[in-house]
Amino acid sequence: MYDHGTQGKPLLSVLLVLLLLLLFNSCSSTQQEDNMALMYTPTYKKLESAPLTLPTEAAGKTCEYELLGVEDFSAVIHAPTRGFLVGEIGTFPKEDEDPWVLGKSDGSQKYMQYYRTDPNIIPLNPGGWYEVSYRYKVLETPDEGFETILFSNTGAQQNNWVEQSIFITEPAGTEGVATMQAQLKQYSDYQLLMNVVSKGAIAVTEITIKDMATNAVVAYEDCKKYQHTHSLMLRGDGDFTIGKSTIPTGNASIVTTGWLKLWTNSSVVKLPKDTVILLEFDYKVLKNPKNLDQLGWVRIYSGTNTKLDRGAMAIPAYQVTEGHYTGAVKTGTEDDIYILEANFSGDVSVELTNFRVSRQITVPQSIEDSPAQKLKDAPYPRLGNFFTSMAEWVARDGSGSAQGDTPWMSFDELERRLALSDVVVGMHAMYSTNDPAASLRLRALNPNIVLLPAFETHVTSRDGSLPQPQLHQLSNAEQAFIAGMSKSWYLTNAKGETINAQDGWSSIPMNVSAFCPYNEKGERYLDYWTRSAVDIHLADGSWDGLMLNDLLTRGSNLIPGISTKRKVDADYNLNKVKDETPLWITEMSTAASLTMLRSLREKVGNDELLISHQYLDSVIAPLVNGAFLISFNWSWYEQQDPEKFLETQWSGFLSDYQQMRKLYRDPSFMVLQGTAQFPEEVPENKREADEVDIELNRLAFATALLTDGFYEYDLVDGRSAPIFFDEMLVDKQGISTDSIEGKGYLGMPLGEAEHLVTNQTEVFSLAKPVVLGDKGTKSKKIATVRNKDGESKQFLLEFDWRNLSTHTSQASIGLSSNNMWKGYYLMPSQVEGSSGHASIFITVEKNKDLITTLYVGRKGALEFSNLKIHQADAGVFRRDFEHGIVLVNATNEEKTISLSDIKGRLGRTNLRRIKGQLDPATNNGRPVSEAVTLKAHDALILLAD
Incomplete structure (x- = not known):
């Protein structure tokens, strides 16, 4: 179809027009603000009024707990002292009456180990001089002998052996004490090895390794250490005893005498993926000589890659004598073997009992059954x-x-x-x-x-001094959210540099526009955000909803020039050209916030609480439950x-x-x-x-x-x-x-707050609406009134406002007196169509003027109407409650409140002050039977009948 303006013109002109159109279309459509707005579909106006599709079933979540296992330490076995290990042909005793390690071989293989030390736990100094001794009983005559050596794998590979050893060849029935002193070579991996050379049986106990240089015993095994059985839900390692519990709720307890580690037996306790695992136990602090504020730590780790773990709450110690630990940690997002582990410091002695491991189960919950309903009452x-x-x-x-x-x-x-x-x-x-x-x-x-x-939401935080966190199934929630982001989602400038990226901690604005690229999963940032909000925080039912940080309906202040420049260097459309305007960014950001809220509401319905952060904003208010200021x-x-x-x-x-x-x-x-x-x-x-x-x-x-x-x-x-x-x-x-x-x-409360206003006189009324902005002037003096009274007075201003177009910054009312700035009021919203009513006041000194001026920013138009200014004695507020009254003097001058005004329309009785501790002068506990004087910008809470 041809445009009527080109009919009958020479072909050359037509071709020229077509070439210009082609050139125009080859450039970014964002060079024209109207075209840019069309690129973001739907607009915030459509999103405000579009119907919302909510789940038909309860979409909120709460949780219950299913017990997976209990350990009360009532079943115990003997176990090697920490640092000693039973070898292939060794047997550790099961009874106190038989404290001997048995080594027995049928001779089918030579030099079979029955007991040894772990060089990682019992290190021996290179070149050191050591004495080894133990008691022994020969149970079966050896055909060659029983050997005890100090062995270094490194030295053995170099055929460099310690010359000294113990070699027992006595017949069955022989008992004695074996001793040797040995000089080690310069290797760091020495360990004690006790072998049956061929065939025979021997029992040993009271194994002692002494450092001759210091005369200190570095290892001792008397076969009387205890450990709970591995057939139960927990495994353990460390220095401890088990006996009757002194904790009232316990049967038996572990008492640590050094370092201790307890972990779930993965063959008995299966911990499913993506599940909150709860650990509880009772404990008593017996010794804490270093005054540690933590007794130890708890974690979940991967059984297939032990480097992957996620820590739970540490075990408190500060000002604790007896306690109950309740901690939980979530398993990873992948199918794996997950193990729950508790570690206790070797610098404390603790009694422990009643270990309980449970898993959290999610159950549906409607908002009617949520604790949030109690907030109203x-x-x-x-x-x-x-x-x-x-x-x-x-x-x-x-x-x-x-x-x-x-x-x-x-x-x-x-x-x-x-x-x-x-x-x-x-x-x-x-x-x-x-x-x-x-x-x-x-x-x-x-x-x-x-x-x-x-x-x-619109902004993410990261530490620029650290590398991008590597996502794995046990990353914490903060790391997982950041690491799961595509770097292409960070907002960049026309040079491709991430906006506001610092060497240290940085707040990075995200590309929340429709131009945001897709990642390998076919998600843009807003898609990823919605999925993460549910998966990371809401799906398991631990919480009642979310507080959404920086849910913007204006351009981010992290973008340089967002309130003052005609165009800013924020490359949302990824064309490497500085062509975005603050107006478009404001409307796009508003649409993005509405999209985020709508997509989340369509997942969770009204059954999860969502509140905004930092702003009171009428545009997003219908989709949230409130705000944090x-x-x-x-x-x-x-x-x-x-x-x-x-x-x-x-x-x-x-x-x-x-x-x-x-x-x-x-x-x-x-x-x-x-x-x-x-x-x-x-x-x-x-x-x-x-x-x-x-x-x-x-x-x-x-x-x-x-x-x-x-x-x-x-x-x-x-x-x-x-x-x-x-x-x-x-x-x-x-x-x-x-x-x-x-x-x-x-x-x-027995009613709403009351503003105590007396001697009120209207001194100004705006005859017709004032329109300000866009191509016109950016400020306009609206009214000048004068306090002709002999003392200072409050001036009350009431007015309506409406945004005729979107603003690059908040429109405002400025108040001044005798060329001195006195205060201001910011219109809460910047986007077109927003409107509101406001009521403010200010104190004006005697014989001084009050000048009211309207301001708008670089772009945007505002209609300002129905301004009325009253002169009065005002600024004092009160509110009645069932058992008391609140009084507020919100002015810059002292105010005396009469007893009649304190009692109010309800005629409150038995007025008295709180008896306080931090401020006993104000809160002195005394009856109130006369007028009260409040200092400037001060308040008072009274008890009353």
């Missing part, structure tokens, strides 16, 4: 935790954030604190493979706890200075929260992390809260009580151990505590 204060490291690392030194001369706390104490949370999010990926028993341990302390590991109080303080409080940032958070909570899937929840503010360096040794922490926490904690969120305060970040301030846990006597009896002491 969780009493207040609601506690959450953002826990990004492994518990044993945090207990030791806060994973580097709480370093000290001793471990920070015991492992049990850390998990006791963690279990006081209603929900824990952001758990390290390694929990899914190396410590899935954390789920079992924490639920034993708190059956209703909800647990969500973290999973990366990292350091949600961070933006409240200018330059992280606790004295520079930004009222607009605080009120903007509360406004956004109220808007967003209506959009999430049921059951919905948010986790709010309060943190300390570090304007300079982040500390590496912070173990206790200081006065600044107490004040920062009180405001953040009280703010969380105005919402339905689950709150925590970290001394540093997600590596910090849970810490409890006065207001978090309170017992029935009104005294702060850190025990589970203090959870939920306020009960349920």
Whole structure:
């Protein structure tokens, strides 16, 4: 079909047009933004409204356990001392009454070994001078003799032998003591060999090897060591005794006297692939002279390639006298012989009993039966935790954030604190493979706890100083996810260089676009991501869902110039040309996030919890159950200075929260992390809260009580151990505590949060909507109002906004007074079609102006409407609970709250302060019978009837 514009023109012109079209089409279609958008199908707008196909059956998972074997050490046998081995014709005694090793040969072969040492365990010094002695009984007259030598395989190959030996030729019935002293040659592989030269039988005991240079006994065998029988589920090696247990739950116990290793007998206990294997045992620490914080370690390894292994949680020792170990580790992804092994240090002495090995079985679970349902009815204060490291690392030194001369706390104490949370999010990926028993341990302390590991989405992390991890069936979850990625999935620039790749730890953006290449399995990154989310974290039922890190609906900040450049060097389309625009990247990233969520929902339905991380975002909200807000109080303080409080940032958070909570899937929840503010360096040794922490926490904690969120305060970040301030846990006597009896002491809310506003006067109303952006100006002064009162006042701003086109950066409202910047509000979404309502406030000094200015970025258009500004006495909030009240002063000035306002519309009685420990001046336990004055940006929790 011809275009009407070319009809009747000369052929040459037509050919010229065709050549130009051909040249245009040979170039990347991404040179035109509209064409680029068409290359990503479907668009985020279609994905927002497209129907979702969910599983018809319950797609969630929980787990049960099937016992594979029990070892109580009630059956025992004699066994050689560590370092001694029974030879081909040797027999080790079975009874205490007969402590003799027997060597017997029929003479069919010469120089047959009946007992020897292992040179790897009992090394003898090259050139050393040693004495060997033992008691013997000749049981059958030899036809040639019984030989004992110090043998080096290396020396034998060079025909260089130790001259000295023991050679016994006496007849049957002879008893005695044999002794020799021998000078070794310069070889390092000497061992003691005891042979029957031809025919005959001999019994030996009390074998002693003494180093004559030091007069020290380096090996001794009296045939009285014990070992549990190999016919049971466990095998073992090391230095130990077995006897009656002193542990109340035990029958018999192993007591270690040195190094000990126990492992499952693979002929008796079959460990299937891709299965969580649970190990439990009781133990008592008898000696720990070096104050080790770990008694030993547990691992799964491959029986066909012992170099492949996966470690479980170490065995805790710090502040432990008696304990119960519950650890688990997942077997590999391939058919193999898997062996579970526990190792105990030779520097401790431990009593052990009641070894139980079980396998985890996955069972279906609908969201109606999930612990998540309990979150809706969780009493207040609601506690959450953002826990990004492994518990044993945090207990030791806060994973580097709480370093000290001793471990920070015991492992049990850390998990006791963690279990006081209603929900824990952001758990390290390694929990899914190396410590899935954390789920079992924490639920034993708190059956209703909800647990969500973290999973990366648009960005992956790697250490550039290390080689790409090699994927094998026992890689941990973090390694397996990274190693399973194709390097071609990393986002590169036009030169093919990976974006943001550093020599050390790096956050690497992924190519989440439809241009991402396929790997050898026919998967692109988004396909691989969905499969990995299920296979690595959700399939076995250990957890309640996932927290999805950096689920972006904007361009990644790791891309240079993403908010300011017309085109950026992020080669999504792999054409080696710098032709991607921030607008396209924003819309494509939004579509990718929606694709990820939709594909995961189609696998797990609504039966697994999915929450986003870091942002409140209305575009993805309908597909998730909520959000985690990292350091949600961070933006409240200018330059992280606790004295520079930004009222607009605080009120903007509360406004956004109220808007967003209506959009999430049921059951919905948010986790709010309060943190300390570090304007300079982040500390590496912070173990206790200081006065600044107490004040920062009180405001953040009280703010969380105005919402339905689950709150925590970290001394540093997600590596910090849970810490409890006065207001978090309170017992029935009104005294702060850190025990589970203090959870939920306020009960349920009796209504929504109230903003106490008086003397309110409208001072500005926007007559018609303002449209700003794209080809027009990038900023516009919207309103100027003046505080004509004789004292400072709060100005309340309410407005609506709508994105007419996608923005390269967030549109914002800026507030200033007398040429001084006072605060701002960021529109939560950048993509076209998003809209919202906001309510913020700011304090303006007497006789000062307040100027409201609207800003947009390089690209994007916004409609701003319905702005109303009121002058008032405001900024104080309250909320009633069954057993108390929260009061918040969110302004930069001191506020006095009348007794009438404290009591509220419900006329609360028996008002009293908590009796605290960290801040007894504020929380003094006294009755409240008059007005209360709150400092600037401060709060107070009262008990009440």
